[in-house]
Amino acid sequence: MAKKKPARPARPQKSAEPTTAQLRQEYYARRAAEQALEELGLRLDERPAPKGDANWWSEAQAGLDRLEIMHAVWRFTGLTGYAPEPEDFDPDQGWPTPSEVEAVFGSWDKMLDESGIDEAIFGVVVEKALAAHEKLGAREKELEQQARKLEDEGRKIPELKRREEVARAKRDEADTARQEAEAARDAIGRERDALAARIADLQAEADGLRAAAAASADARAGGAELELLEEMERALADQAATQQARDELHDRMERLRAEREQDRRTIAELTQLLARVDAEVGTAAVDAEPETPPATVLEAVERAAAEAKHLRFAPKAFETAADSPFRRPGLVLRTLRNLDELAGRYATGDMGKSLGQAAAEHGITQWKPDIAETTRKRYEDDYSFALEGSSRKLWVGPHIGLGSGSGAQFIARVYLHVSDGSDPEVPRGIVVAVVGRHLPDTTT
Template sequence: MAKKKPARPARPAKSAEPTTAQLRKEYYARRAAEQALEELGLRLEEREPPKGDAQWWASARDALDRLEILHAVWRFTGLAGFSPEPEDFDPDRGWPTAEEVEAVFGSWDKMLDESGIDDAIFGVVVEKALSAHEKLAAREKELELRAGKLEDEGKKIPELKRREEVARAKRDEADGARATAEAERDAVGRERDAAAARVAELEAEVATLRAAAAAIADAPPAENELLEEMERTLADAAATQQARDELHDRMERLRAEREQDRRTIAELTQLLARVDTGAEDAGAAESAEPEAPPATVLEAVERAAAQSEHLRFAPKAFETAAESPFRRPGLVLRTLRGLDALAARYEAGDMGKSLSQLAAEHGITQWKGDIAETTRKRYEDDYSFYLDGPGSPKLWVGPHIGLGSGSGAQFIARIYLHVSDGSDPDVPRGIVVAVVGRHLPDTTT
């Protein structure tokens, strides 16, 4: 099939006609060359003009046309990201036409097969990049939804804390009222027993007086007075019994209210523990079951130690955690997980900021500085520990983290740390958890 060859661009015209001097110079130069050839026995007019190989030139033009088209296909695909269709080759934009492609290769599909463009690696790369982009977009949307849910949960925390404080205040009030009621009940019981003993004494005296009245006829006034006193005593005893019954009913009501407050506090504590544990679990899938909050501080430390990759735990951390009555072990677990991420950055030397600033980036806001030297000397046993038990290096606690609010070991806790810079060959660079639980003694206690 005949192919259409793009017209070659015309050579640019000369800027001006040659002068007579130039023509004369060219003529004498040509004549000198002819004379030199004649002296050698060569005459140009006697030789036949050379002939070209038309078939060879046709094959060369075909090969060049194929290379030009294949180059255009690969260039279009590299720029656009997909293989061209016939309508994509616009000659006005410098591309060969579909007719030229069919003239050289026979068909568009044959040209694509010979180009090998469908097996090109960047096609696979583009496909995988688009697939990865879709997955990242879906993941981003999922994370946005999860962040929104966590933000909503975070907004509930102040209200939950307020409800817990109200319930705790009501419980304390109920405990005080119950103690008062029990004291009043005991007092009434003592009065009732005394009144009953007095009634028994009076009844015995009445019986004695009645027997004496039967024997002495002139004694009725004394007997009447004793009978009236006995009736008054019996009336007082009845009033005391009624007051005792009322106090008993009041104590039962207070006991029921106290039990209801106890259940409310337990529910709020469990909900707050779930918030403490689940607030950082932003990467878990929505279909996965929520993590059960730890029941005790010791369980929180054991779970964190099993999951930590960089944070180290001294034996004393487990001993002190077992003695801690802190009511929010989920907060302890979440803080220890944040410390593990902080320890990873500290081990790698990825700092540029202070540890307190980096701790805030991992959700640890109550970071405290080092311990005063006077406190260490006064309470050496409390502020020192062995890294791996007796016989291992003895270290000192330094920075610590405050947890919770209020007063008492049930509402506040501390995590004491040792930060090693790696200068001691026996203690590698890193962060060690030394004490978890109660506030250690200091100069203010």
């Protein structure tokens, strides 16, 4: 802490010499007082002059000097936060001189001891304030590091999504190739079995011809046997070629199976990483321990419902969440938390903008304002729900899209009911009605 020298007020100046008029006025006032006393029988010149006590006066002056120096010490400490040293008392700044302190107390240290300034709470307060400031600085750096970490992970999300899409495409390609290879393998197997049966028939026929050739010396029978043997050799060669093709297909299937397993592990790792990022990004984490991402969509909805201050949840929201296979429950939790903030704004009154515009300010980008009336009528049971403790039917309208791709594992929806407060049974606010699978519509 920098030392600051307080400015001492200027000493009062001696009054100027009295004027002649002032002296004359004082003389007449004194004469009037003397005449009044003489009328009472009192004469001041007949009374003895009073005597003072020199010892008493000196002790009082010494006490006043001590009090003045004590006051200066405590005032200096209160202004600067530390006890003064001899060089701190500058008479030009209105402070007593070190020589005056020594003349009154005997020494500077003795003056500090008698003042009790070393036991004052100023030092303790300053030390605690500095320690608290240091802790706050360390905490601020820690929060900045966490914020930078979250920003870095947020910047990785597009690349992670791209890698997930690439891995998913490779997996689909591998599945297609595997299915084609299995179909080719089955066809070759059937062909091999047919050739084996044909070879067995030819061998049996060859054995019969050999027996006939041995019993007959007919030249034509010998030629037929030779032709049969050549045909059998060709069949055996075809079988060997078929077996080689089958082995090659088997090796290819094993490679495709290994690649598919690797793609499956990659997708699982990317899904876990996205779930952790979805749970952390946008929630300016102030806790030292990171939040554990939810494992299922139902867990995400239950956690959001427990934390919600403005958002309401229908029983159907939990039922549909339990049936959802969506792989990014962390994204569901983050969206519901942002939606709770939006519900708080909506409940206060007119926001001066549409719900979709306000939702974008809370990080909700895939906002759909309503459901087509024909869809709502065609699939009445899917788009209606009831609040807990009420049998009254309510309809969903606005909804939010989550994820990308195709299939319930990669995309999800959050369907809402928005009440403007005109219905006395449903106060103004936002109700989460359905969380999970895309509800049927005219395109499905």
